[in-house]
Structure formats: structure tokens, C-alpha cells
Amino acid sequence: MKRIYFWYDINFHQNKIIATSKQDVKRQLLLQGQIAIKIRAGNIITKKSFHPSDLLIITKQLATMLKAGLSIVDSLRLLLDDQPKPQWQYLLSDISQQIAKGESLSSVLKQYHSVFPALYCEIIAIGELTGQLDHSFEQLTAHLEKSLQLQRQIRKAMRYPLFLLSVSVVVIIVMMFIVLPKFADIYQSFDAQLPYFTQLVIDIANKVQQNGVLILLVPSLGYFLFQRFFKVRYQLTIDRQKLALPLLGQVIQSQCLMQIFHTLAITQQAGIPLLTGLSAxxxxxxxxxxRDIINKIINGIEQGNAFSQMLSSYFPKLCVQLVHAGEESGSLDVMLNNLSLYYQQQNQTLTDNLVKAFEPILMLFLALIIGGLVISMYLPVFQMGDVIH
Structure with missing residues (x-):
């Protein structure tokens, strides 16, 4: 497992290096003729260390450099010189070295499948075969931009409800575990009983405090068992039932269709065979x-059926009509791109509608909870005069 190491030279300047251990750091520095005064371990390099936004920037830069006439090795070395993140420095350096030794770019990228998706490698391979590697990087840039844009739209839509929920949880915790117990202490000092509703809320809070570990453990254990056993065995059924959910099912369906048709459009534009595009x-x-439907479509096409004919059994009529028109006119890539744009717009609209429908329900739920806590807090205040007298 590789990680970032910080080492300091004789002038105590900090440097970064990627290695598997401190001994590996010393070995690499010895080969470079460097001396380390101090070595400090940094973050472990995982899949999450390579953010898709960084991949988009690098892909866009490579497309520009190749368009300008630079070779892929020279382009990678220029990127390496300007790259501030050590994990990307290491990755770009290794890719550049392997290409300089005669390896193809697509085969090198496949070694880092956790960073470069299979579709990315396939489009690069087509670019190498056709001699249009710059065009392949431009296509990948458009693909990554659309994927990141979709993720940003979903995050933006969910930002306000999540913020509202977080603040409400904090308010509920403060009222239940800090404010209400103060009233209990005051009433206890007067040897008086709290109002029934207030006492009920305090009893619930005490139960939560006493059984806090169990309350956290049971859902965590249930989630683990669901992910480990139930979901693995019944994944197909679960995903099918998700599509039947009101509002949310339509959002999931439009998102899946957008991803499918966008991938197919990009593979068709790159010259990748339809079956390979369907697999991607x-x-x-x-x-x-x-995924199961696409595999059935692949089997049907392999048996000699037309693509549009196979779609008719599983996809909406609009998809079948446009794909059939694309097959007849020889513009399948254009029709697939149109379908991708259509479902992208539909997904955005449905996501906005889902958030708008979810917000009133969330507001009502929080109003009931917080309103109940406020009532339980003010009941002792209203009765405080009788208690004092």
C-alpha cells in the first residue's frame, strides 16, 4: 500500500515522495543521491485520493496539448512539472515512464482501473488506433464535465434540506439533553412534579442516554447485514423495486437512462462497436x-436482432423511435446524444420536483418534533408560579 511521505533535506526544506514504507523512501532517495534528515508519513493513497475533478482538468489539458501538436510523453511531462498534488505526480510520472518504454497509453491506464474507468480506456484505445488521440481526449472531457455537472446538480438540490435537517437535529439534542433537564432540577428543588408531557419527554431523553450505544449499534449492525448479505443476494430485486417508488423511482430511472444513452453516444462517436458500447x-x-436489461439486449443483438427491436421490450417508446430512426438514417450517435440530453433535462426537472415535494414533508415532521419539545419546555414555565407558591 503506497502513501505520501514528507522528507526534509539538510536545509530542512520539506519534500514529498510516494513510497510503500520509510525504508522504501530511503532507498529511493539513495538512488537519487539525496539525504533525508527526517521522514514523516502522510496520507495513504486510495481511490478517493484521485478526485474526478482533477481527472477532468488533466484530461482537458491533455486534449489541448495534443491538439497543439505535442506528443503524449511531452504532454505528460509538462503536466507533471505543474502538478501540485503528489499522488497525481506519482501517477503521471509512472504513466510517462511506461509509455517511454514502448507501452501503449490505453494499456497503461488499464493498470489504474480505480482511477481511469473502463470507458475512459476504451475511448483512448480507439484514439490510438485511429490516430486521433486529441479527439478522444476532447470526447472524454465532455463526458467528465457532464458527469460532474450532474453530481453538482444533485448536491445543490439536496443542500438546503440536509442543512435544515442538521440544524434541527442540533436543536433537538440541545433541548432534550440540556434545557429540559434544567427544568427537572428546578422542579425537584421545589419537590414538585413536572407536567406529564414534559416528564414523558425527559424520560425518553434519559432512555436514549442510557441505551445510546445500543441505539447506535442496532441500526449499524442492521445496515452491515443488509449490505453484506441481503443486498448482495437480492440486489436485482431491490433495484427493480426502487424504480416503483413514487417520484424517487422516476428520478432513478431518468438518471440511469441518461447514463446509458450518454455512454452509448460517446462510444458511437468514438467509433467503438455497439456491443462494446453496450457493455461499457x-x-x-x-x-x-x-444492467441485467442491457445484458439481455446484448444477447438479443448477438442473435441477429436489431438494436431498436431489443429496446422495444424494455425501454420507453421514445427511445425505440429515435434509435430506429438513427439506424435507418445512419445517425445513431446523434439520436443517442439527443436521448442523453432529453433524459438529463428530465432528471433535473424530476430532481427539483422531488426536493420541492420533500421539503414540506420534512418541515412538517420537524415542526411536530420541535413544536412538541417547545411545548414540553414551556409547560413548566406556565406552572412555575403555582410551584413557587
Whole structure:
């Protein structure tokens, strides 16, 4: 397992290096003729160390450099010189070295499948075969931009409800575990009983405090068992049932269709065969139900059926009509791109509608909880005069 190490030279300047251990750091520095005064371990390099936004920037820069006539090795070395993040420095350096030794770019990228998706490698391989590597990087830039844009739209839509929920949880915790116990102490000092509703809320808070570990453990254990056993066995059924959910099911469906048709459009534009494009779209979709459908479509095409004919059994009529028109006119890539844009807009609209429908329900739920706590807090205040007298 590789990680970032910080080492300090004789002038005590900090430097970064990627290695598997401190001994590996010393070995690498010895080969470079460097001396380390101190070595400090940094973060472990994982898949999350390579953010998709960084990949987008690098892909866009490579597209620009290749368009300008630079070779892929020279482009990678220029990126390496300007790259501030050590994990990317290490990755770009290794890719550049392997290409300089005669390896193809696509085969090198496949070694880092956790960073470069299968679709990314496939499009690069087509670019190498056709001699249009710059065009392949431009296509990948558009693909990554659209994927990141979708993620940003979903985060933006969920930002306000999550913020509201977080603040409400903090308010509930403060009122239940700090404010109400103060009233209990005051009433106890007067040897008086709290109002029934207030006492009930305090009893619930005490139960939560006493059984806090168990309350956290049971859902965590349930989630672990669900992910480990139930979800693995019944993933297809779960994903199919998700599509039947009101509002949310339509959002999931439009997102899956957008991903499928976007992947197919980009593979068709790159000159990748339809079956390979379908396999890539099956890998990119996160829904097992649609992955199973795509595999059935692949089997049907292999048996001699037309693509549009196979779609008619599983996809909406609009998809079938546009794909059939694309097959007849020889503009399948254009029709697939149109479908991708259509479902992207539909997904955005449905997501906004879902958030708008969810907000009143959330507000009502929080109003009941916080309103109940406020009532339980003010009941002792109203009765405080009688208690004192």
C-alpha cells in the first residue's frame, strides 16, 4: 500500500515522495543521491485520493496539448512539472515512464482501473488506433464535465434540506439533553412534579442516554447485514423495486437512462462497436436492473436482432423511435446524444420536483418534533408560579 511521505533535506526544506514504507523512501532517495534528515508519513493513497475533478482538468489539458501538436510523453511531462498534488505526480510520472518504454497509453491506464474507468480506456484505445488521440481526449472531457455537472446538480438540490435537517437535529439534542433537564432540577428543588408531557419527554431523553450505544449499534449492525448479505443476494430485486417508488423511482430511472444513452453516444462517436458500447454502459450504470436489461439486449443483438427491436421490450417508446430512426438514417450517435440530453433535462426537472415535494414533508415532521419539545419546555414555565407558591 503506497502513501505520501514528507522528507526534509539538510536545509530542512520539506519534500514529498510516494513510497510503500520509510525504508522504501530511503532507498529511493539513495538512488537519487539525496539525504533525508527526517521522514514523516502522510496520507495513504486510495481511490478517493484521485478526485474526478482533477481527472477532468488533466484530461482537458491533455486534449489541448495534443491538439497543439505535442506528443503524449511531452504532454505528460509538462503536466507533471505543474502538478501540485503528489499522488497525481506519482501517477503521471509512472504513466510517462511506461509509455517511454514502448507501452501503449490505453494499456497503461488499464493498470489504474480505480482511477481511469473502463470507458475512459476504451475511448483512448480507439484514439490510438485511429490516430486521433486529441479527439478522444476532447470526447472524454465532455463526458467528465457532464458527469460532474450532474453530481453538482444533485448536491445543490439536496443542500438546503440536509442543512435544515442538521440544524434541527442540533436543536433537538440541545433541548432534550440540556434545557429540559434544567427544568427537572428546578422542579425537584421545589419537590414538585413536572407536567406529564414534559416528564414523558425527559424520560425518553434519559432512555436514549442510557441505551445510546445500543441505539447506535442496532441500526449499524442492521445496515452491515443488509449490505453484506441481503443486498448482495437480492440486489436485482431491490433495484427493480426502487424504480416503483413514487417520484424517487422516476428520478432513478431518468438518471440511469441518461447514463446509458450518454455512454452509448460517446462510444458511437468514438467509433467503438455497439456491443462494446453496450457493455461499457452496463458497467457505468449503478442499477442492477438496467444492467441485467442491457445484458439481455446484448444477447438479443448477438442473435441477429436489431438494436431498436431489443429496446422495444424494455425501454420507453421514445427511445425505440429515435434509435430506429438513427439506424435507418445512419445517425445513431446523434439520436443517442439527443436521448442523453432529453433524459438529463428530465432528471433535473424530476430532481427539483422531488426536493420541492420533500421539503414540506420534512418541515412538517420537524415542526411536530420541535413544536412538541417547545411545548414540553414551556409547560413548566406556565406552572412555575403555582410551584413557587
Amino acid at each position: 454502459s452496463a458497467n457505468t450504470t449503478g442499477n442492477s436492473y438496467y
